[in-house]
Amino acid sequence: MKILIVEDEPRAASQLQNLLNKSVFDFELLTIVDSVEDTVSWFGKNMAPDLVFMDIQLADGLSFEIFQKIEVTAPIIFTTAFDQYAIQAFKVNSIDYLLKPIKQNDLDAALNKFSKSKSPSNPIEPNILKELLSNIQTPQKRSGILVKEGSGFVQIRVSELLYMYSQDSITFGITHNNKRYIIDETMDQLFDSLDDTKFYRINRGQIISKMAIQKIEPYFNHRVKLSLSSPRDQEFVVSRQKTSDFKDWMNQ
Incomplete structure (x- = not known):
């Protein structure tokens, strides 16, 4: 299983890689990219991976902008610090997600779901992108x-x-x-x-x-x-x- 990680926080990317190493799944990490611009460029030059782990907030914007610039057919598991209530649209649209900090059992469950899925991944439609963005609620800012x-x-x-x-x-x-x-x-x-x-x-x-x-x-x-x-x-x-x-x- 060939995996691409899209994550702009080195510590979070390292933690995800460590969890993947502890899972029972065999995988090859192709690379780690950290921005919308670099992700679009990578997909334009390489074959689609088997699975993508994608953070929502990247160095130069929201990862949803990637799908407005290029067609991505690989299955995606989003990683996010947003609370569960705010991202129910992911489940509605059959897009899986992991809440940060990611736990081993949650990662394993997401990988199991991916391995059992028989239906191919489809490009994300623009109306779904709008729904995802509108369902993300900004956390209350701390003092x-x-x-x-x-x-x-x-x-x-x-x-x-x-x-x-x-x-x-x-x-x-x-x-x-x-x-x-x-x-x-x-x-x-x-x-x-x-x-x-x-x-x-x-x-x-x-x-x-x-x-x-x-x-x-x-x-x-x-x-x-x-x-x-x-x-x-x-x-x-x-x-x-x-x-x-x-x-x-x-x-x-």
Whole structure:
């Protein structure tokens, strides 16, 4: 069984791969791609895999945009941090899904369902795409966040955070007083819970607060570089795919 993983969070992709290795199914991982643009390009150059694991939120947009750009005939299991109620359309339209953090028994059940399915996969119709998008409900945005301090945890206000970043599969948050905290969540989980009018994920590994931005400068390869307060030796570069959207976000 040849598998393609579409996931923009390295930690989540690694966790999924580990779970697949523990399953009873023999598989070959073809590759891992992390954006709408790269997924469309991959399908345009390669034979369809036997199965695709696809995250909903990618580095440059929602994965549903892929099906508007190219026909995908491979069976798909979506992975998502959205709650079960919000994604009932997946079941209605016979599209399977796994909730993050993914559990071994849920993965095994999805693989069993795939292996027993005899009907070929069909391209997703545009009206189904609209239904999927309309059924996704934005989670309530949090005002506080639990962080590690010493041997325990403390809660800080989200408004105190200047930026967050991922390093060696660990998520860190930097506050206005230049303190660094460990946040026990992936970048996907963290960003999904934040107010996207105040925070922006400029690339796979960095989320910044609008209030922390002091200067925006042109950068090579059609990107922009940001100067933030309390940078702590961090460089902030907006990915090429997000530059236009980032400028629109700053104008809001």
